Amino acid sequence: MVQGTLLALAVLAGCKQTEKVEITTTAAAATPAASKPSDALTVGFLYVGSTKDYGYNQAHAEGAKAVKAMPGVKVLEEENVAETVAVQKSMEGMINLDGAQLIFPTSFGYFDPHILTLAAKYPDVTFLHCGGLYTEGKHPKNVGSYFGYIDEAEYVAGTAAGLTTKTNQLGFIAAKPIPQVLRNINAYALGARSVNPKATVSVIFTGDWSLPVKEAEAANSLIDQGVDVLTAHVDSPKVIVEAAERRNVFSTGYHASQAALAPKGYLTGAEWNWEKIYTAYVTKVKSGQPWDHLVRGGLEEGYVKLSPYGEAVSPDARKKADEAKAGLEAGTLVIFKGPLKSNTGAEILAAGVSRGQTDIELEKMDYLVEGVKGSLE
């Protein structure tokens, strides 16, 4: 259920806010772990939903596909595994019945207690979790966690949306008002308003990660209010992108590419690029090299990416979006910097203050920025 995507309190202290280049080295700050090298490695992937969901799970399955293509690696996959004892037993089955040595349980909710329970029970098996929840000293040595700064891709998608909208109204359909989701909404709005100060982002929270009927209703209601670019942070933006296409408005995607669902109106989308992380981890575990307990990165590291621009994105909009992307990659562009106000008028960051990507404060986000129409109450 709650697989959404998230960051949590990871140990990233000591990292200066605007030093984007520091990201990869922060990960290396944790003591690396190493496994014994092996000629044939059996790797298990578990997904909380369908691997053909055009969303969160498909993004991970695409990463698994890249691992399958590696020599000497056998991949086991299980989809629709609930965040209950079911996932513990599925992982144990992979270990006991199929001999898995490395497991990627990809849903955020698999970590505590399920991965932690099994990692203690099977110290020779490596568990690598998506969500960035690993804490040095607190969690078992055979556990690692990775995550991507996808708000960077949201910012770029926001610029493309801000320059394409004709009504200056963008719509964002989100699951729950938790920090990771708020960060994406805010980055999207800041991206749009950086190139189009008149743009607003209307938010609707559906309450859960996968509620297709509510999502479709929210999409139609936003379009009825004049919104002409829709995006989402739910497990699968499929119905939302489809609804936008049907009503002849634009959309930007999330998790994986939804371009095939909306050939006319799909502008671009914030996508994960798990392939990069998975193949790197598998190579290291297979050859017995040390691997990092905590891996994070954004556009620069290639952990997140953008869908190719759709035909509706004008050359000027492409240019501006590419500039934003280049700035984020170079670390010269900071998304959350002062002066920044919330949509209730409270000051979030004073002029001159900036919070870089690795700033732990961003992971406690509990506000919507100016220009976002919506409430957290």
Added chain:
Amino acid sequence: MTASASVVSDLGTGSRRLGALKERSRGWLEGLLPTLGAIVLSLLLFGVFVALAGHSPLAVYAAMYRGAFGTWFSVQNSLLRAAPLMLTALCTALPARLGLIVIGGEGALVVGGLAAGAVAIPLAGAPPVVVIPAMMAASMLVGGLWIGAAGALKVLRGVNETISSLLLAYIGIALFNHLVEGPLRDPASLNKPSTPDIGAANMLGNLPGLDVHWGLAFGVVLCLVCQLLMEHSVFGFAARMVGGNPRAARLSGLGVPRLVILTCCIGGAAAGLAGMVEVAAIHGKANASLLAGYGYAGILVAFLANHSALGILPVAVLLGGISASGGLLQRTFGLPDATVNVLQGILFVVLLGSQTYRGRVRLRRSPR
């Protein structure tokens, strides 16, 4: 009951007694035949489905057996998955003996789990001998009141209990989400809203020598107790009389409203306890992971067990085994995860259909 009563009255001579025993076992077998036939037919139908999907049915059955009961690990896996189903099945099976169709076990499970998580908050620091019974009591009380409310609406206001219990489940889930994401939220649970952790000392742990938590023992004991209650007690006799003919029961002076509400409370308490087990044996806190559909799966178990508390035990283990084998089917054959749902669906429909043959199958032509 009737068969054993006839045995008691036939204690006259040895041969008559033997004849009665034979008669009784034949009757028992005749009762079982439709069920066995249904299982065989379901497996055949599922085999056709598997063959159409391009796999050998025999290989798939072999893998399913291996995943469900073939190894000690698999057996424990099946038992673990059966544990919550035993408790939630009681929520449907017990009221069914009074002629009520209650399908809101999910709601009782969720509010029960919430109550367990909530009652542990003020008790933080108290010894487990206090905290664990308090969590059990709170979950059973709240779960019992939840389904008891559906029973009360039925007998006092004439509201259909099927609809009201289902709607109460939605209310329970909404209340659960509100409290877990709001007033009862642990501020440290940033991206996965949860109640505060109950603490490792208060966890139920595993049964001695098994890799299965105490929830299984709760399920087995409660099913046995309910079997005694419904089949061998005055309360159960009265309850079944209400189920047979509520009007006759009322005319003979039985307190029908009291019986209905009480039975619903017991069923709800069992489902509520399932919620407590999820919190205290697995998650350590109440959060959205409790909404795993055990309440709805329990309905299936109850119907397959023909609403017999004792029958729930093997059916729950069977369904636990089917779901335990699902993962292996995905990994070995690349079959979609819905495959085992197809088998469950076929089983459900065919078994319900077979109930209509109950009492109409004869092993030998009747002497008449």
